[in-house]
Amino acid sequence: MALSIHLGAHKTASTHLQYSLRQIRDRLQAAGLCYVDPAQLREAPMDLSQILADGAGCAAEPAFSAALQDRRQGCADLLLSEENILGGTHRGRIFSRRGLLYPFAVRRLRQAIGLAGGGPAVLYLAIRDPAGFNVSAFALQVALGNEIELAPYLRGRDPAEVGWLGLVKRLAAMEEVARVVVWRYEDYAALRPELLRRLLPPGLADAVPEPPPSNESLTQPGYEWFLRRAMADTEADLRDLAARARRRFRRADGHGPLRLLEAADHARSAQNYAAQVAALRRLPRVEFLEPQAADQIRA
Template identity: 55%
Template sequence: MLSLHLGAHKTASTHLQQSLRQVREELGQGGLCYAGPKTLRAMTLAEALERGGASRPARECRQAMSELAANHAQLLLSEENILGGTRRYNMIAENGVLYPHAGRRVRQVIQMAGRGNATLFLSLRDPAAYNQSAFALQVSLGNEIELDPWLHGRDPTRVRWSGLVKRLAAIDSVDRIVIWRYEDYRELRPRVLELMLGEELAALIPELPPSNVSLTQAGYDWFRKRAMADSEEDLRVLVRRAQRRFSRDAGHAPLQLFDDEVRARSALMYAREVSLVRATEKVQFLDP
């Protein structure tokens, strides 16, 4: 049995992965092999996906997965970068396609895992909030300073979740796609875990505090001003300083890069996309 938790990025994936990693040995004793980002990146999964299924990295990754999951009835892989990255054009292509290479990459991972057909797990998020959080991630990695160049002319309210899901559903080796809204994650988390792991193993998963706390508005404003004024600054160091000086714990307001009109339009677009996703073949949509 094969399950792929695809993320997407900035939809509480890290929180779920950290929770699973806490009890990885116990899951293994229960017959489930869990491989998260750290394990899969050590297997050079990213290089295998870039170079294709016949490449040496792909063969090595296939062998590593086989050895990792030996003597386990279930294999769960969790890595949001299977879909693609969050750099410009990687997350959303110039033509507006979300994770443009996701279909090929997911198909290849299923082939490398060698466990037959797969169940996919995917979380959706409001478009404007999704774009803002993905941009903030690139800021924290030292890759971006300002929002407009990262958006490269895209409307931040237009994230075609339905197109992505339709492409994933078209993969013959995908049996089912379990989908939920990021906004419902806290309430749905026990059910998501039961579907991923089974009721008995799901009961082992601890509840952890939130991870990946983003920049505050004051922190981003300070970072942007300093970064634009001094091209010699190490952006990653600058971001860490901004996070320490202007934290949420100190009472600073969360990051907000879009106005009320954009957020309202985004909510409408999100509702339409969710309706289309619900109607897609192979989808099991979870509601609170």
């Protein structure tokens, strides 16, 4: 049995990839690959986030395992895709007080692998420029009604820092993990065909449709509109207010992307990101995908 787990991370086009694969779920099943994503993993009895929060040995584990086995219907291979295996984007969960990214990722992943029948698992993980990741994760929490301004969300963290290198090291060191396949979110469009070839049975990558962009973030004018109203009315339903802002100020209508940081922050972020990517390329049990290398492999 081959086990593959697409971990996300959050705000790295995970939903776009998940929606793409969902369109051919039946064909994947017929080819011997059981594909399970948030459409199944966020509802009882397969509410994986809640099970991971409760911890190994919780009462819901047997029902989850039984439901997963039933869904597999004899498929030899299993592909899970769920960014919440890493953790959440809430300000108290995505980073520890010391700045550790997804501080409970190893414990949660170990439990998820056990629930899937055991390893070794091949992990798939996208990373993102720190400034963009921090702002986009914040915007998600705004959309969920949990945040208003960026500074309280950051809790003193440098917005130009995200510890991707440390996270990948922790994941690659797990005995249940065979290797970690990593790519930049910024390369997703170019790498998508290669990712599909790696994730799916032979011949099925070309059958995956290209859906439109999904889960688009707040635009800058939308956030400014949201912020004015949230500050003026402390009793406002923040989730509803954010939804209205997203509908009213869409990227499709020409409104610019959310930009809450200074140019100097973005410059430092780009430098930090480049240094981490260079270090990731040298890690054992880590395969770093890049568009040029993917083209050479296909050739």
